[in-house]
Amino acid sequence: MKLWAILVVIFIIFIAYGQTLGMYFWQDDSALIFKLQNPQGPAGSYGEGIIGQGPYKYLVTPFVPFFPIFGLNPTGYFLVGLIAYYLSAASFYLFATQLFQSKKAGFVSTLVYAAGYIGSDTMLRISNSWQTNFGLIFALLSFWALVKFLRSPPKFWYYFLSLLLFYGAVEFVFIRSHSLIIPILVLDLLLTVKFWQFRQIPWLILRQIPFWFLFYNRYLSETVGSSGLGLVINNLLQGKVEVLASFFATLGNALIPNVWQLKYVLAHLPKEQLLLLLIFIVLSWLLLRFFSAGFKIKMASVVFFSGLYFLNKLFISKNLFWYRSESDFISGALGLYLPILIIALAITLWKTHKDLALALLFGLAMLASQVFGYFIQYQESIFSTTHRYLTYSFVGYSIIAGGISFVLFEKILKSPFLGRKKGSLFLGSKYAHLWAALPLILLLGNNLYLEVNRQRQVVADISQPTRKFYQDLKKFVPRIEKGAVFYFDIKDDNFYKFQFRNFFSVGSMPESTALAIYYGVDRYDLSLIDNFDELLSKLADKEIKVDSLYSFYYGEQGLINTTEAMRNLVKDGSKAEILSLQPGAASGIPLVGEIKTHPLTPMLLILQTKVIPRTDQIVFPYSQSGQKSSLYLSAQKQQVVDYLLSRQEYYKAVKATSLSQWKYQEIYNIVDDDPVTSWRGHRIYWHEKRHEQVIIDLGAVKKISKVVWTNWNHTLTPISYAIDVSSDKESWIEVKRVVNGLERQDGEVVVEDFDEVVGRYVRMDITATLSNDAPSLSEVEVVASDYDNIDPQKALSFIKSPFDFISTRDELNLLLSKIAPLLELKVSWSTNKGGGERTVLVGSFDNVNTYQLVLNPGGIVMKDLTISAVNAPVKLEVQSVKLENLNLEEIKKWGLIKKFVEN
Known part of the structure; x- marks a missing residue:
């Protein structure tokens, strides 16, 4: 390659990846730096020593001589x-x-390689860039030497x-080289075996045996990917070709950047696969015609495109x-x-450009x-x-794109319309x-x-x-001293949450590793907590000392x-x-003046107020929201x-247990009347047992006829389960059994009806989920048979607006006499983190009641607080409103300490 060509390649690479020089340690980089600080001990996936063991063996090794020089300078x-x-x-x-x-063709392809983008996440982390590039050097030089040999056989x-x-x-970059045996085989086949001439096959087999021996010894003998391959083959033998959908979609993303698919293809072709097919056929026909492809090749392509269109429809x-x-559909089609x-x-190019x-x-x-x-594997x-x-x-993309670009260059130069000849379109x-x-x-x-643009965003964000x-x-x-605990409260904004995750997301080690590298301590000598309930739990159990706690807030002003x-x-x-109130509309009373109480810990709001029905001026039919009808007749x-x-009584008495549970998704969340929280079975337990049980204890023997459960995540939907009563x-x-049931949407409420049965315990015995991962539920309610004809969801919608379309004063008075225990007062507030709200039941009318609510910290x-x-x-x-921070002992008395399991 000439000097100018070398300089061009260097320049393009610098444009493509020069911004990486301004990047910082990210994600697994922290684990790598920690291993360099502690080379002899075991650390995550790296194993012991500077060589290590397992799939990431040797990853740390090349960094060892550089660490004394660079230290913590990325x-x-x-x-x-x-x-x-x-x-x-x-x-x-x-x-x-x-x-x-x-x-020339090699140079053009190298320009494509230099420009990067496909698979470019590798360059954003030092834990990936070094190993992957060294692996590519080994692989590419191995390909080069093999081609040199096959084209000059005497040079063994x-x-x-x-x-x-x-x-x-395969030895030094084990984790990234598991598929290199296929290009080795394909190179040998393409360069030595001609169609219908099989006498070279024995020699090909002899040449391949040493490569396959190395491959078998490093991969198949260790079952790397072999179970996944067996599963794919088994599915294909059963006719389940849809198993290949994700493979083709990823292939499409590797050939056409998915960012353009999203911006352009999706904008113009929503749900219109047929139009995409027609556009692709027309463009392909024109391209093949430009290269003088025969009619049979063009028609065969059209036939294949059409057949694959229906295959994608099958996937869908x-x-x-x-x-x-x-x-996904567009990526799969491409x-x-x-x-x-x-x-x-x-x-088409075989005869002229073999x-x-x-x-x-x-x-x-x-x-x-x-x-x-x-x-x-995935x-x-x-x-x-x-x-x-x-x-x-x-590598394959660069060969394809570079080869086509090169042959287009040659073809255009020779074109009578666009080429060098005088009178052509471009003079x-x-x-x-x-x-x-x-x-x-x-x-x-x-x-x-x-x-x-991508790297600019990574650097900035x-x-x-x-x-x-x-x-x-x-x-x-x-x-810090050993035992230090760092607690971080994050602004309720996806951008800052995204940033925070990237500060600490380590992967193969505890997230505290990202802190440990800056303090020169072991990652187990300190703790990192970003869940306030977990912090309270550990303080209450005296797992951590208050004086060892360091707390921070992260938002638009930084740390x-x-x-x-x-x-x-x-x-x-x-x-x-004592908070000052501004009497306002009956539906809401806002606070005035500055609120000095800091929302760092749970706050107790003590509210003294009288709730008075306001019915004198009502004209019938009456509707609080303006609706012209009610969900129920009077x-x-x-x-x-x-x-x-x-x-209400159900949620006061009910308890729940399960065979296993996942941290932050403990079983008590399933009966807390909060669809935002959830229970999930332990993922490892599920992987080993493929079985989970949730048992609901009603507290007493009751007549029941309905179980209502709320799904948490559609991929974790229980699809095979039995409902049993005891x-x-x-x-x-057994009162209900479902086998290979429907997928349920996130938050979907499922009502399971069955004949009346007497029992205290209700068990949901789960044996399969949609994704074969541990099941998860947000809520479970067992309904007494007295209310068999009540739709639970419709009833909950009714209580949100119970005074829609009241036809007579008698109906209004009857409803008011019964509904006070169900009506709610709402306290809404906002902080620099975000907003929150809590509700408390009214209980009774026309009396001065004292309500106590604990407001969540954050x-x-x-900024403000409103009562309505x-x-x-x-x-x-409202008679008075007081606000104060609870100390740890008071928090315990309020029963606000949750228990967490460790995964």
Whole structure:
């Protein structure tokens, strides 16, 4: 390669990945730095020592000599990662030039490789960039040496060099080289075996045996991916071709950036697969015609496109939970159609550009095999274009895109309309080369544009905030003692939550590892908590000391230190603050003036008020919300109120148990009358047992006829289960069985009706879920048979607005006499973190009642607070409002300490 060409490649790589030099440690990088600080001990997936064990063996090793130099300065590490990419680009050029048998075609493909984007997430973390680029260097040089040998058989040292480099790839970059055996085989087949001439096959087998021996010894003997491959084959033998849907969708994302699919294809083709097919047929026909493809090839392509259209429709019809969005369908269609187009181009170019045609076929095999290697491990995942798992596939993409760009360049130059000849569209040779290079320029420009913008966003939204976060943290807490606990409260905004997750998401180690590397301690010598209920639990159980607690708030102003205020409030609480109220509309009374109480810990609101029905001015028919009809007739409302009162009693008495539970999704959440919280079975327990039980204890023997459960997440829907009832928890009666039931949406309420039965315990015995992962439920309610004709959801909708369309005063008075225990007062407040609300039952009318509510903590400044009655013709006469922070002992007395299990 000439000097100018080398400089062009260097320049393009710098444009593509130069911004990585401004990046900071991210995600698994923290685990890597911790391992470098503690090289001898076991650490996550790395194993012991600087060599390590398992799939990530040797990952740490090359960093060891650099760590004393760079320390905690990320720039040096990212610079080495960038240099490694330069070296992989040089290796790619050697291989591509040898494969194409053309330096020009090799150079064009190298330009595509230099521009990056596909699989570019690899370059955003030093834990990925070093290892992956070194693995690519081994793999590409192994391919190069093998092609050199196959095209000059007497030079056996190339063969042994290829074998040695292949060994280096699978030995030193084990986790990324599991599919390299397929390109090795395809290269040998394409370059030595001709159609209908099989005498070379024995020699091919002899050449392949050493490679396959190494492959078997490193992968199949360790069952890496073999169980997944067996599952795929078994499904295909049963005719379940839909198992391949995610493979083709990822293939589509590897060939066409999914960001363009979303912005353009989805914008113009919502749910219209047929229109996409027609557009693809027309464009492919024109491209094949431009390359002088025969009619048979063009028609065969159309037939294949049409057949694959119906295959994608089959995928869609199966309603797989991982293949159901419009973007998935488009990616899948492109992943089905584009390989056929590439094959058709290769066949068309076979006579005039045989080496290029062979290169296209190899590129397709390389791309597809590397996608397939991850597909068999993650069959229910569709990877985006930039995902690090597509980095090896990018080699195939660069061969394909570079080869087509090169042959387009040549074809356009020779074109009578666009080429060098005088009188052509672009006035002959003056503009011909520019016009011929336009497809390549557009391709490079597209990938560079996407990559530069993506990295700019990463630097602005992740790297710079992460750097400042840890700089501020070290300023607030210069050093720590063993046992230190860090609590972080995060603004209720997805952007700041996303940033915070990236500060600490470590992967193979506890998230406290990200803190440990800055304080020179073990990751188990400190704790990281971002759940306030868990913090209270550990304080109450004396697992942590108040004086070892460091607390912070993170939001638009960055990191704010709340340690001193938090410690004082946990120990002593605060004095009651008398709040000033502004009498306003009967439906809502806002506070006036500044609220001095800090919402760092739970706050007790003490409200003295009289709730008075306001009926004098009502004209009938009356409707609180303006609705012209009610959910129930007047005669039915009494029974609905009785059901809702019984439901209150149910939640006072009920208890729940399960065979297992997952941290933050403990079993008590299933009977807390809060659909936001949830229970989930332990994932490892489910993986081993494929069985889970939820048992509801009603507190007494009752007549029941209905179980109402709320689904949490559609992928975790129980689809095979039995509902059993018992009076003594020994003998059970099955009242309902569901086998391969429906998928339920997030938050969907499912009503299970059955004949009246007497019992105290209700068991849901779950044996299958939609995704074969541990089941999850948000809520379970058991309904007495007295209310068999009541729709629970409809009843809950009624109580939200019970005074819709009251026809007479007698009906209004009757409803008011019964409904006070169900009506709610609502307290709404907002802080700099976000908003919150709590409700309390009115209880009775016309009396001065004292209501006590505990307001959830969050943020550091209270902005406002409003008290209102919910959907009822009443007015409030507020006597006083007090607000104070509870100390830890008071929090215990209020029963606010939750228990958490460890996973």
